[in-house]
Amino acid sequence: MIAQYGEAKTEKIVRGWVANLATNVFPDDTKLLEAIAAGQCGVGIANTYYYGRIVEKDPKFNAKLFWANQKAEGVHVNVSGAGVTRYAKNEAGALKLIEWLSSPKAQNIYADKDMEFPVNPAVKPDQLVASWGPFKQNLINMSKAGELQSQAVKLMDRAGYK
Incomplete structure (x- = not known):
């Protein structure tokens, strides 16, 4: 986000996320998805493979995926x-x-x-x-993400993102 929007706008976005939290941050993606399904919060950011593992065991799981930013730069994709x-x-x-x-x-x-x-x-x-x-995936330059990682961590700390 820093590469796309600059540091100031990214910090404003992250502060907005923190201010909008319905509850404390969950320790893992599975707990987050379970909380969404239970109605404890309305939306969250999770890795899809956790969702897949849950739905594979419980096809009636009460949460759905939403691909963010499909009309803009695309959804974030983890890269190994x-x-x-x-x-x-x-x-x-x-x-x-x-x-x-x-x-x-x-x-x-x-x-x-x-x-x-x-x-x-x-x-x-x-x-x-x-x-x-x-889905449309965000095509961020991964070397740029690496260059900005320490700056991003500091930004998240300032914004209260844990």
């Missing part, structure tokens, strides 16, 4: 990444691991067992995950 450090002792082995992690076999494990969206376009998401429909 891998790399090989300059001083890696087994660079070839590290590259083989990264290649395997992005392979259809490994991506199917993420997609089918963990309710994750696969990064490999050859792999289809789990049927439940696919039922949530398409």
Whole structure:
């Protein structure tokens, strides 16, 4: 958000989130989703794979997904990444691991067992995950997010976001 809106506007947005909290922040996404389903709060930000795990066990779970910012920059998407450090002792082995992690076999494990969206376009998401429909994802430059991480943490502290 800092990269898109600047620090001042982002801090104003985060302060608005904090001021709008219906209750204390939950310790994890599952507790948040359970609170939404119980009517303790109306909306929250959670990782979709937690939602998928709950709905897989309880198809009548009383909460739904909403893809934010679909008319603007798109919804935030968590990214898992891998790399090989300059001083890696087994660079070839590290590259083989990264290649395997992005392979259809490994991506199917993420997609089918963990309710994750696969990064490999050859792999289809789990049927439940696919039922949530398409969404526009925010295409933030991940290196910029890394550069701004410490600034973002300080901003969240100032705004009272925990």
